[in-house]
Amino acid sequence: MKIYISGLYSGTNPQPGIGIARSLRAAYPDATLVGVEYSNRCSGIHWADLDEMWLQRPWEELNLEVYAADIKEALDAGALWISGVDLEIMWLASVFPEGHKNLLTPSTAALKKISKPAVEAHKGLPVSIPPFVTTERSDWELHAFCRQHGWKVWLKGPYYEAVRTHGWDVFDRVRTLLSRAWSTERLFLQTHVTGYEESVCFSAYQGELIDSVYMRKRELTEEGKTWAGDVTEVPEEFTTPLRRIIKELNWTGGAELEMVRDMGGQLWLLECNPRFPAWIYGSTLAGHNLPALLVERATGVPARREVNVCEEFTRVVLEIPVRSQFPLPSLPEPYPGGIGHSMKHPSGTLALAERLHKLHVMESDGNGNGNGNGNGNGHHGRTNIAEAPVVPSSFIDDLKAYNFAEMETPSWLFLESTASELFKRAAGLASKLSTSTLTVTNAYSLKTNPDERLLRIARESGFLAEAISLLEVQKALQTGFRPDQVILNGPGKWWPEGLLPTSPIHAVFCDSIADLKRVVASMERKELQAKIVGVRLRTPTVGSRFGIPVDTPEALKKLVDAIELLPRECAFGVHFHMASSNIGVGQWWHLYESVLRWCRSIETLARRQIECLDVGGGWFPDDWQSDSGDQFAAAIARARNFLPFVKQIISEPGKAMAQPSMAVAMRLLEFEESSEEEVTEAVVDGSIAELPMHFFQPHRILRQDKQTGEWQTLKHGKTHLWGRLCMEHDVVASNVELPEGVRPGDVLVFCDAGAYDRSMSYVFGRG
Numbered sequence: 171m172k173i174y175i176s177g178l179y180s181g182t183n184p185q186p187g188i189g190i191a192r193s194l195r196a197a198y199p200d201a202t203l204v205g206v207e208y209s210n211r212c213s214g215i216h217w218a219d220l221d222e223m224w225l226q227r228p229w230e231e232l233n234l235e236v237y238a239a240d241i242k243e244a245l246d247a248g249a250l251w252i253s254g255v256d257l258e259i260m261w262l263a264s265v266f267p268e269g270h271k272n273l274l275t276p277s278t279a280a281l282k283k284i285s286k287p288a289v290e291a292h293k294g295l296p297v298s299i300p301p302f303v304t305t306e307r308s309d310w311e312l313h314a315f316c317r318q319h320g321w322k323v324w325l326k327g328p329y330y331e332a333v334r335t336h337g338w339d340v341f342d343r344v345r346t347l348l349s350r351a352w353s354t355e356r357l358f359l360q361t362h363v364t365g366y367e368e369s370v371c372f373s374a375y376q377g378e379l380i381d382s383v384y385m386r387k388r389e390l391t392e393e394g395k396t397w398a399g400d401v402t403e404v405p406e407e408f409t410t411p412l413r414r415i416i417k418e419l420n421w422t423g424g425a426e427l428e429m430v431r432d433m434g435g436q437l438w439l440l441e442c443n444p445r446f447p448a449w450i451y452g453s454t455l456a457g458h459n460l461p462a463l464l465v466e467r468a469t470g471v472p473a474r475r476e477v478n479v480c481e482e483f484t485r486v487v488l489e490i491p492v493r494s495q496f497p498l499p500s501l502p503e504p505y506p507g508g509i510g511h512s513m514k515h516p517s518g519t520l521a522l523a524e525r526l527h528k529l530h531v532m533e534s535d536g537n538g539n540g541n542g543n544g545n546g547n548g549h550h551g552r553t554n555i556a557e558a559p560v561v562p563s564s565f566i567d568d569l570k571a572y573n574f575a576e577m578e579t580p581s582w583l584f585l586e587s588t589a590s591e592l593f594k595r596a597a598g599l600a601s602k603l604s605t606s607t608l609t610v611t612n613a614y615s616l617k618t619n620p621d622e623r624l625l626r627i628a629r630e631s632g633f634l635a636e637a638i639s640l641l642e643v644q645k646a647l648q649t650g651f652r653p654d655q656v657i658l659n660g661p662g663k664w665w666p667e668g669l670l671p672t673s674p675i676h677a678v679f680c681d682s683i684a685d686l687k688r689v690v691a692s693m694e695r696k697e698l699q700a701k702i703v704g705v706r707l708r709t710p711t712v713g714s715r716f717g718i719p720v721d722t723p724e725a726l727k728k729l730v731d732a733i734e735l736l737p738r739e740c741a742f743g744v745h746f747h748m749a750s751s752n753i754g755v756g757q758w759w760h761l762y763e764s765v766l767r768w769c770r771s772i773e774t775l776a777r778r779q780i781e782c783l784d785v786g787g788g789w790f791p792d793d794w795q796s797d798s799g800d801q802f803a804a805a806i807a808r809a810r811n812f813l814p815f816v817k818q819i820i821s822e823p824g825k826a827m828a829q830p831s832m833a834v835a836m837r838l839l840e841f842e843e844s845s846e847e848e849v850t851e852a853v854v855d856g857s858i859a860e861l862p863m864h865f866f867q868p869h870r871i872l873r874q875d876k877q878t879g880e881w882q883t884l885k886h887g888k889t890h891l892w893g894r895l896c897m898e899h900d901v902v903a904s905n906v907e908l909p910e911g912v913r914p915g916d917v918l919v920f921c922d923a924g925a926y927d928r929s930m931s932y933v934f935g936r937g
């Protein structure tokens with residue numbers, strides 16, 4: 171009996187070859203085990219259970235035709251082949267489309283059905299698929315997906331490789347790296363599930379389940395790989411559908427279903443690997459020698475059974491002698507940078523990925539939006555399948571006011587009707603939600619964008635002005651707000667000295683106990699007058715440098731004692747602010763509820779009625795607008811529930827109003843045109859000095875067709891738009907497609923730049 175085993179890498183993120191060899195050796199002491207490797211750097215080639223070593227050229231150099239013929243010859247001569255490398259399994263499936271009775275790996279059709287992320291074959295199993303989205307969607311939608319899931323997301327490659335991307339800049343960078351590494355744009359973003367990791371591993375031959383085990387990870391490596399685990403029987407509710415699926419897929423070989431069990435006990439399927447896992451010898455120790463049972467089924471030669479079984483296994487690190495015929499190679503040249511384990515496997519899987527891609531072996535089906543039940547809308551085709559983001563029609567209407575031929579660039583464009591609509595809608599909502607006993611009011615945060623046109627629209631829409639400095643207060647007054655329409659907030663609000671209005675302002679919120687004492691003193695001296703004095707609470711559970719902490723008994727007592735000092739003739743209020751665009755929409759609502767509970771406690775302990783609840787901004791415009799008003803109405807009902815004395819609720823949208831209200835026009839300066847290849851680099855006259863939020867959010871980019879005058883949004887593509895500044899990180903857009911017919915000198919309009927892009931833009935590189 172001769173068995174070829176591949177996938178011998180044995181680092182901290184190991185391949186299963188060594189575990190398979192150990193298992194087979196235990197069951198077949200006399201079999202000839204042949205290790206297959208593509209690099210002499212894999213330490214597994216020195217493992218003593220392997221009788222022979224078939225060391226191949228690296229994948230990038232390997233003559234695949236000759237190699238395929240050699241493998242066929244070996245299989246025809248009666249040898250078996252168990253692969254431990256996903257990509258090799260895909261390649262073998264393409265080499266043997268009809269299968270081979272000695273090739274113990276699944277077919278292409280079966281592999282397609284377990285491909286990520288939707289894992290079509292999971293139906294019937296008691297598992298769900300975590301929500302996911304393909305990166306073929308527009309950046310605008312991908313950003314929305316991340317916000318929706320609180321940035322607890324993974325960017326995943328089509329085969330393996332998963333990187334946590336907790337911010338837009340990380341996402342953008344990792345996407346470029348992974349696409350390049352795996353030669354595909356078809357990556358996907360999937361939500362993170364918190365819980366315990368579990369696996370079902372099985373062995374099957376020609377559609378028959380032979381045996382299966384259940385493994386729970388009990389100790390993990392830093393990369394989250396198994397270091398110890400326990401192995402038990404697979405419950406019947408799992409094996410029944412599994413048996414059916416294996417039949418349907420006509421599965422041959424090992425496989426592992428990787429899952430997470432969340433706090434509620436729900437199982438989520440993360441991936442389905444078409445091979446035995448690296449911990450497979452742990453299963454053998456528990457009395458389930460899955461590789462041997464597979465060989466037994468394929469050959470009819472009985473496997474020797476384990477006698478001493480143990481349900482728990484752990485790993486150790488071993489030193490073993492190096493085979494004399496494969497002395498250690500010289501050290502590789504230092505590899506600069508690189509992420510993820512694709513760089514760490516010396517077996518050249520990346521090179522194989524590239525070759526398979528060219529051979530069209532790995533055209534994975536593009537699965538559309540994940541909705542938890544795996545109904546991907548498979549779309550095919552090699553041309554740009556990316557979707558263009560949609561912009562509101564008011565953007566296009568507003569752009570008609572500009573003459574782009576004459577325009578000096580870069581230039582800010584105010585989108586007047588877009589801005590008015592937004593403020594009008596907010597005003598409408600506030601008045602709809604107000605009752606005879608409770609007023610709902612908006613306040614516009616000046617710092618978000620102090621443009622006078624926005625301040626005028628805000629004032630005309632019944633907004634109060636929210637200021638974080640006395641200079642901002644002065645600006646509000648100069649643009650027509652009355653002092654009693656001003657809210658003062660933040661840690662540095664008394665700067666610069668001497669600019670306090672002489673008549674009462676609407677509200678002031680204290681950022682610390684020291685600030686509160688200063689407010690009390692200032693009010694006693696009759697310098698500061700305000701209708702409402704309140705405190706800003708430091709958000710419990712979500713880290714923040716602002717506000718007064720409440721989450722220890724001592725801190726709470728300090729706050730309660732300080733509230734005693736506040737003048738009785740003022741109404742008392744509470745403010746909290748945490749950007750939902752950072753922490754995620756779901757978590758924001760969770761936080762809101764939690765803050766209401768804290769308010770209730772403060773009200774009781776301080777014996778001071780909370781009459782005003784002031785809720786900060788931080789809403790991404792689309793998240794704010796996607797609410798028809800029902801959620802806000804529910805939020806107000808919640809507030810009334812917890813705070814029976816509340817008379818005014820203030821909402822402070824900043825960027826939700828301002829961000830869509832401006833765009834930046836830039837001109838393409840130059841790029842190299844080529845008839846075959848998509849342009850990969852183009853220089854524009856704008857820069858991150860005009861678009862400083864580039865690192866945090868995508869911008870939808872418009873371009874006007876010269877013939878039709880129609881505006882179109884740029885799709886995802888291969889072009890990087892470099893800014894004009896001589897700085898490495900001055901990239902105003904990565905991965906966009908320049909539409910056909912663009913020329914240097916054409917104008918691109920970067921939308922969604924009306925909030926911090928505008929207010930935090932700086933003068934740089936202008937002499």
Ligand SMILES: *Cc1c(COP(=O)(O)O)cnc(C)c1O
Nearest residue numbers: 615618786787788789822824825
């Ligand atoms: C900045 C700020 C806002 C507005 O935040 P956005 O992120 O622009 O929506 C609202 N309230 C306070 C107290 C702020 O400091």
